Amino acid sequence: MSHAASGEGIGQPIRRREDMRLITGKGQFSDDMNLPGQTYAVFLRAPHAHARIGAIDTAAALKMPGVLAVLTGKDLLADGLKPIPHTPLLAHPAEIIPENTDGTPVFTAPHYPLATDKVRFVGEAVAIVVATSIAAAKDGAEAIAIDYEPLPAVTDTVAAAAPDAPQLWDQHSNVALDARLGDAAATAAAFKRAAHVVKFKTWVQRITGVPMEPRAALSEYDPQTKRYMLHAGSGGAVRLKNDLATVLGVPSDDVRVLMYDVGGNFGTRGMIYPEFAAVAWAARRVGKPVKWLCERHEAFLCDYQGRDLAVEAELALDRDGTFLAMRGSNIGNAGAHTTNFSPLQKGVEIASSIYRMPAADFRARAVLSNTAPTRPYRSAGRPEVMYVMERLIDLACRDFGFDRVEIRRRNLIAPSELPYTNPFGMTYDSGHYREVMDRALKEGDWDGFPARRAEARARGKYRGIAVANYVDTATGQPRERTDITIRRDGVIDVVIGTVSNGQGHETTFAQCINEWFAVPVDKVNIITHDTDIVKVGGGTHSGRGMRLASYVMKIASDEIVEKGKRIAAHLLQAKPAEIDFTDGHFRVTGSNRSVGLFEVAAAALDQSDLPGELRGPLTATCDKVVKEAAFPYGAHVCEVEIDPVMGNVEIVKYTTVDDVGRAVNPMIIHGQTHGGIAQGVGQALLEHCAYNAADGQLMSGSFMDYAMPRADDFPFFDTFISEVPMPSHPLGIRPAGEGGTCPALAVTVNAIVDALADLGVRHVEMPATPERIWRAINGKKDVSIAKAEG
Amino acid sequence: MPVVTMTVNGEARSAEVEGRTLLVEFLRNHLGLTGTHVGCDTTQCGCCTVHVNGVAIKSCTALAVALDGAAVTTIEGLAQNGKLHPMQEAFREHHALQCGFCTPGMIMSAIDMVRRNGHALDERTVRKQLEGNICRCTGYHNIVTAVQAGAAAMKGQ
Numbered sequence: 001m002s003h004a005a006s007g008e009g010i011g012q013p014i015r016r017r018e019d020m021r022l023i024t025g026k027g028q029f030s031d032d033m034n035l036p037g038q039t040y041a042v043f044l045r046a047p048h049a050h051a052r053i054g055a056i057d058t059a060a061a062l063k064m065p066g067v068l069a070v071l072t073g074k075d076l077l078a079d080g081l082k083p084i085p086h087t088p089l090l091a092h093p094a095e096i097i098p099e100n101t102d103g104t105p106v107f108t109a110p111h112y113p114l115a116t117d118k119v120r121f122v123g124e125a126v127a128i129v130v131a132t133s134i135a136a137a138k139d140g141a142e143a144i145a146i147d148y149e150p151l152p153a154v155t156d157t158v159a160a161a162a163p164d165a166p167q168l169w170d171q172h173s174n175v176a177l178d179a180r181l182g183d184a185a186a187t188a189a190a191f192k193r194a195a196h197v198v199k200f201k202t203w204v205q206r207i208t209g210v211p212m213e214p215r216a217a218l219s220e221y222d223p224q225t226k227r228y229m230l231h232a233g234s235g236g237a238v239r240l241k242n243d244l245a246t247v248l249g250v251p252s253d254d255v256r257v258l259m260y261d262v263g264g265n266f267g268t269r270g271m272i273y274p275e276f277a278a279v280a281w282a283a284r285r286v287g288k289p290v291k292w293l294c295e296r297h298e299a300f301l302c303d304y305q306g307r308d309l310a311v312e313a314e315l316a317l318d319r320d321g322t323f324l325a326m327r328g329s330n331i332g333n334a335g336a337h338t339t340n341f342s343p344l345q346k347g348v349e350i351a352s353s354i355y356r357m358p359a360a361d362f363r364a365r366a367v368l369s370n371t372a373p374t375r376p377y378r379s380a381g382r383p384e385v386m387y388v389m390e391r392l393i394d395l396a397c398r399d400f401g402f403d404r405v406e407i408r409r410r411n412l413i414a415p416s417e418l419p420y421t422n423p424f425g426m427t428y429d430s431g432h433y434r435e436v437m438d439r440a441l442k443e444g445d446w447d448g449f450p451a452r453r454a455e456a457r458a459r460g461k462y463r464g465i466a467v468a469n470y471v472d473t474a475t476g477q478p479r480e481r482t483d484i485t486i487r488r489d490g491v492i493d494v495v496i497g498t499v500s501n502g503q504g505h506e507t508t509f510a511q512c513i514n515e516w517f518a519v520p521v522d523k524v525n526i527i528t529h530d531t532d533i534v535k536v537g538g539g540t541h542s543g544r545g546m547r548l549a550s551y552v553m554k555i556a557s558d559e560i561v562e563k564g565k566r567i568a569a570h571l572l573q574a575k576p577a578e579i580d581f582t583d584g585h586f587r588v589t590g591s592n593r594s595v596g597l598f599e600v601a602a603a604a605l606d607q608s609d610l611p612g613e614l615r616g617p618l619t620a621t622c623d624k625v626v627k628e629a630a631f632p633y634g635a636h637v638c639e640v641e642i643d644p645v646m647g648n649v650e651i652v653k654y655t656t657v658d659d660v661g662r663a664v665n666p667m668i669i670h671g672q673t674h675g676g677i678a679q680g681v682g683q684a685l686l687e688h689c690a691y692n693a694a695d696g697q698l699m700s701g702s703f704m705d706y707a708m709p710r711a712d713d714f715p716f717f718d719t720f721i722s723e724v725p726m727p728s729h730p731l732g733i734r735p736a737g738e739g740g741t742c743p744a745l746a747v748t749v750n751a752i753v754d755a756l757a758d759l760g761v762r763h764v765e766m767p768a769t770p771e772r773i774w775r776a777i778n779g780k781k782d783v784s785i786a787k788a789e790g
Numbered sequence: 791m792p793v794v795t796m797t798v799n800g801e802a803r804s805a806e807v808e809g810r811t812l813l814v815e816f817l818r819n820h821l822g823l824t825g826t827h828v829g830c831d832t833t834q835c836g837c838c839t840v841h842v843n844g845v846a847i848k849s850c851t852a853l854a855v856a857l858d859g860a861a862v863t864t865i866e867g868l869a870q871n872g873k874l875h876p877m878q879e880a881f882r883e884h885h886a887l888q889c890g891f892c893t894p895g896m897i898m899s900a901i902d903m904v905r906r907n908g909h910a911l912d913e914r915t916v917r918k919q920l921e922g923n924i925c926r927c928t929g930y931h932n933i934v935t936a937v938q939a940g941a942a943a944m945k946g947q
């Protein structure tokens with residue numbers, strides 16, 4: 001089949017290859033795996049938010065029927081296990097690395113798979129019980145007696161940063177990082193001469209990832225080879241392998257990680273979990289495979305969580321609405337461990353978004369608190385700061401009479417100003433920002449809104465509209481590798497270090513290969529699931545899946561074509577320079593002599609008359625560190641209708657234009673945008689990991705209490721793709737996974753406030769629940785805001 | 791331990807189970823039908839939806855022993871003679887799945903929605919009646935489209 005006829009290449013909305021198994025119940029998720037003779041693990045978890053661990057009595061538990069082992073933090077230290085190797089700040093070459101203002105190193109606390117000295121959040125694992133069944137393990141866990149000495153706890157972000165807050169770690173205050181970015185003097189000067197200053201104080205509440213597949217792990221230790229096998233879904237197999245080896249204190253080749261289908265990630269599943277290491281260790285201790293399945297209530301307690309940023313920000317403008325400077329303070333709540341500060345880092349460095357901002361001055365703090373550790377969640381850090389920037393703009397319009405569209409047009413960076421270095425030091429490479437916003441306004445029928453508002457008002461409903469722009473900085477693990485092999489049987493093997501968590505890599509990566517080799521997508525074998533095959537790779541996060549995979553696949557593919565031309569030259573008795581490669585065939589220019597890709601691969605294996613360097617498998621490797629960040633951007637328009645009696649918000653129209661540089665599979669990109677919008681709107685309207693401030697207990701421990709977005713929370717979305725190629729990428733690709741979420745918080749809340757403006761409402765905190773909206777309309781104090789404002 | 795027998799996807803299947811064994815455990819652990827998923831512990835996510843005697847139920851909230859003699863259809867039993875069920879086909883055609891974890895439950899629920907409401911499903915009905923099925927990946931947009939298309943395609947069945 002010729003490539004043109006196949007219609008499967010880059011840009012085609014082909015249906016996904018992975019679907020066939022997933023719609024017939026043949027997916028292979030973590031809990032679908034079993035091993036003969038497997039045993040079952042259950043974790044005993046901390047009932048206190050903060051407590052010193054005293055004596056642990058496991059004698060009764062060990063006597064329970066079926067219980068094989070009870071292991072605690074003490075056993076773990078005795079066995080020499082190491083803390084999880086967190087790297088809280090991203091060291092990507094394009095990132096701004098925040099440093100402590102006082103010059104001290106950034107604090108990192110040891111995070112062991114089981115608590116050793118204290119428990120620091122409700123749900124932290126304290127012991128692992130292994131038994132012949134889950135029920136027996138649960139009974140065993142219940143029989144463990146622990147002496148806790150409860151300590152005062154702090155969960156609130158701002159409160160945790162206070163000098164007199166209960167301190168989690170003896171060796172350091174709760175403030176693990178206290179940095180300042182930008183130019184304080186220039187910013188102060190700009191504020192002095194500003195005609196207008198607008199202020200905004202908010203808390204971007206904590207939410208959690210909720211991949212629908214709960215975590216699960218199955219591990220086996222082979223005493224003969226001294227190797228551990230772990231089967232568990234994550235954002236990347238190689239990183240999980242290396243981290244697991246570090247915790248177990250063994251060489252990384254002694255660990256094999258397997259993962260097939262992964263039921264969602266969104267960042268919170270992005271790295272090793274304490275339980276994964278504990279399960280592998282327990283498998284060695286009991287000498288049998290150990291399986292663990294996280295129940296949903298445990299997932300709410302101790303899956304890594306996301307967001308949780310306390311912000312105070314100000315924007316200075318001149319008389320005609322030109323931005324002069326911004327300043328403020330961001331406090332990111334890291335939870336009980338110094339797991340990951342990159343949401344704070346990735347947020348503050350682009351807090352000025354794609355607007356021209358001559359100066360900025362921001363304080364950025366990461367604080368520890370008695371809550372579950374946080375990690376990047378769908379577009380870590382960016383939705384938070386986009387929300388703040390866009391709220392500041394709308395507040396300035398309201399206070400000083402600017403038009404919401406005009407002011408954005410005036411301040412958006414023009415293509416002629418790109419590349420543009422923002423006041424924090426990030427350089428945006430390319431984009432048609434105004435054009436994209438104008439298209440979103442047109443598609444969202446901004447101009448027709450007054451009539452729709454009047455019509456709604458006649459029905460007793462309050463209708464509001466808003467537009468928000470965004471930029472996303474995609475960085476993450478900069479190194480990726482692929483090994484591509486052309487097999488003689490008509491199949492192309494692509495080994496790559498990313499893992500699909502629902503993004504459809506088996507389809508889209510194969511579309512790239514189809515584009516270059518004209519091989520049907522079904523003949524491309526994408527191999528990501530086994531670290532005995534995949535040795536290098538950064539996994540899937542920060543918009544790096546397609547971006548980096550296509551990067552290395554293109555380079556390796558070009559190398560194969562070059563090598564293939566030299567082989568074909570021998571076979572066709574021509575010079576390599578005379579050979580063209582089109583439609584999967586090497587052809588002698590201007591003749592009808594040709595040889596197919598797979599014949600060339602077979603010849604390389606079989607023909608002993610080829611020069612030595614051309615003999616052997618037709619294969620190429622690309623292992624590359626990609627130093628550039630990518631900058632997807634776009635604009636969303638949201639229209640809401642509010643019932644002023646009940647405070648219910650209905651999203652009636654939601655329009656997006658997202659620039660993805662080049663769309664490999666538009667169908668999948670639209671799907672990514674839909675899901676991203678739902679996660680952003682979920683935060684704006686519904687979701688909240690709520691902790692009781694008094695005792696640190698989690699109050700949102702199930703789907704009964706944690707409001708998940710459901711089908712009837714949304715309309716059909718109108719999503720549009722813009723394709724302005726990114727100059728630093730060989731195919732021009734910008735990531736497409738996070739654009740849906742980036743401006744969704746901002747545009748939803750701004751639309752709500754616009755709807756309620758006539759009722760005197762100036763702001764509604766997230767989640768904008770009916771109760772909060774009702775209170776805002778009725779002038780009642782919002783208890784939750786009062787708390788956030790401390 | 792009691793032995794339960796059910797007709798699962800058209801075949802008689804028996805196993806010895808504990809009194810507390812849930813239908814989903816019977817299907818997944820005893821029969822190896824792992825297409826039915828468990829996504830929660832409070833009967834809310836719908837990942838475990840199967841048909842019992844032709845009606846959708848959440849298999850995480852039914853005891854296997856209580857269903858002795860029942861006819862159960864799971865996602866594995868929908869395709870007939872190698873041909874996908876129209877609702878499966880619609881999910882694939884309309885890209886109604888990403889990670890695919892919620893998908894079996896969604897498809898089983900959707901088919902039951904057609905049984906209850908007929909083939910002309912309007913958007914509002916679909917959205918309302920998907921209340922008991924949670925998806926984190928898709929924003930539901932393509933799921934709603936697929937359910938409508940699948941419902942229409944089932945008419946010719």
Ligand code: FES
Nearest residue numbers: 829834835836850
């Ligand atoms: S597993 Fe969630 S409803 Fe049954």
Ligand code: FES
Nearest residue numbers: 888892925926927
């Ligand atoms: S497709 Fe992933 S949860 Fe629905």
